[in-house]
Amino acid sequence: EVQLVQSGAEVKKPGESLKISCKGSGDTFNNYWIGWVRQMPGKGLEWMGIIYPGDSDTRYSPSFQGQVTISADKSISTAYVQWSSLKASDTATYYCARYGIQGWGIDHWGQGTPVTVSS
C-alpha cells in the first residue's frame, strides 16, 4: 500500500522558520514526482511546486517561487517544504502528493500538516 505520512501540526510565530516533512515508502518516492499543495482555511487547493527525489529536480509555482524551499532526501524517502520567515498568511494545511498518474495526475495524498502562524 502506498503511504505518504506527513509531520504533525505546527504552531509558530511570525518571523520564525519551519520545515515540514512527508515520508513515503521507498518505491513511492524515488521513481515519482512529489508535489506540495496549500489549502488556506476555507479555501481551495493551490499548487506550490514539485520535486523528483531521484535527482532533486525541483519546479515551483510562480506564486510560491522565493517564498518556500522544496527539498528531498531520497536515502530516507522524505520530501520537505520549508520557510525561512513565516507570515500570518502562511497559515494553512499543507499536503504532499504523489504524481503517479500519466498526464501529471496525483494518485496519492498525505494526510496534511496544519500550520498556524500567529503572534
Place this chain on the structure above:
Amino acid sequence: QSVLTQPPSVSGAPGQTITISCTGSSSNIGAGYDVHWYQQLPGTAPKLLIYGNISRPSGVPDRFSGSRSGTSASLAITGLQAEDEADYYCLSYDSSLSGSIFGGGTKLTVL
C-alpha cells in the same frame, strides 16, 4: 482567481444528476493536457475520483464519470447520494506556467 474555472457551488436532490464544469484555455485543457478530478470530504485529504479525463480508479462507483472537450472538462455524478456532499476539484497542467493547476473548487450540496 484560478486558471481553471469551476462553479463555486452546485446542488441536487438525492437520485438526481449533476455536472461540474472545469473551464480552461489553450495553454492547459485546450492544449490536450489531461484533467483529473478529486473529491474532498470535510477535514480530510483529497481523494482521486477521475484520472486521464474519463478513467475511474478501482473502488470509485460508476455513478462518477468524466469528459473533456475543447478547453473544458466536466464531472458528472448520477444517482446523487448524501455521502457525495463534498468539495470537488479539477487538476491539469499548464504549459505557460510550467506546472500543475487546480480549479477553484465546487461545493456540492445534496438537498
